[in-house]
Amino acid sequence: MPLPFLTADGVSDVDDDGDGDEILAHADQDRWRRPYRPGPWRVGIGALLLLLSAFMLLATMIVAFAGGWGGAVICLIAALAVVGSAVQILRIGVWVSPAGLRRVGFFVTRTTAWSEIGELRTVQQPVRWLGLPRTVQGQALTMSAQGGAEAPVLLTDHNADFLSRTEAFDRAADTVGAWADEYRPVAA
Structure with missing residues (x-):
């Protein structure tokens, strides 16, 4: 299932094949978007964690059927955390x-208004x-x-999204720069 990702000029990178995944004209244009696709390392780690959680939920069910409700609750909480x-x-x-x-981290999310950004x-x-x-x-x-x-680094070509994908990093950096050029106020 292809996921739509918008570029700086609002164009979706999904092919218009009529399967209903395209961005609708009445869709909320003010929502937060990731201007690039998640990388294979990030998706792979997420998939492995979801696989692990499936086994943990199976263990929860087995423990609950065996009558160990305290253990089942602990297994359920651990699976939900995963x-x-x-x-x-x-x-x-x-x-x-x-x-x-917006820079989303595992524990911290920081949002910076376009007017506060000097240069990318x-x-x-x-x-x-x-x-x-x-x-x-x-x-x-x-x-x-x-x-x-100087704020922390936004993207690198060696993170989980762009490792061994330098062209994707260049496109993502250009797209973020285009968003900044479009929405950052012009200095007088």
């Missing part, structure tokens, strides 16, 4: 809307490989605030 983690891992990334830019640029620097402490040389999309303060 499902929530899988969903949150799939949500991690950069989201855009006419209101601003792609730089060559050491980046974390798949979010782990190991760093490698790569590209990063960085954002600087209007006051000149």
